[in-house]
Amino acid sequence: MFLRIIRLRVREAEEAAFTLFYEARVMPALAATSCCLYAGPLVPRCAAEAHQSLTIWDSAESARK
Numbered sequence: 001m002f003l004r005i006i007r008l009r010v011r012e013a014e015e016a017a018f019t020l021f022y023e024a025r026v027m028p029a030l031a032a033t034s035c036c037l038y039a040g041p042l043v044p045r046c047a048a049e050a051h052q053s054l055t056i057w058d059s060a061e062s063a064r065k
Contacts, residue, residue, distance in 0.1 A: 001037070001056060001057070001058065001059075002056070002057040002058070002059055002060040002062070002063050003054070003055070003056050003057075004054070004055045004056075004057065004063050005042070005052055005053070005054055006052065006053045006055075007050040007051070007052050008050060008051045008052070008053070009050050009051075010050075010051050015051075018051065019041075022041055022053070026039070026053070027039050027040070030055060035057055035058045035059070035062035035063075035065070036055055036056070036057055036062075037056045037057060037058060038054070038055065038056040039053070039054070039055045039056075040053070040054055041053055041054075042054050
């Protein structure tokens with residue numbers, strides 16, 4: 001198993017659009033990938049923090065594809 005955390009800086013004015021995009025496009029695309037076991041956002045503690053995305057893959061090689 002391989003865990004990946006991606007950090008993104010999102011402008012405060014763009015947070016709602018980013019959340020909609022992530023939920024509507026990114027999560028379904030990863031769910032359709034058989035090697036991705038889990039994908040989801042990590043909620044920032046405050047607006048100034050970077051957004052993070054957590055994915056769990058069956059292997060490091062699968063995550064690189």
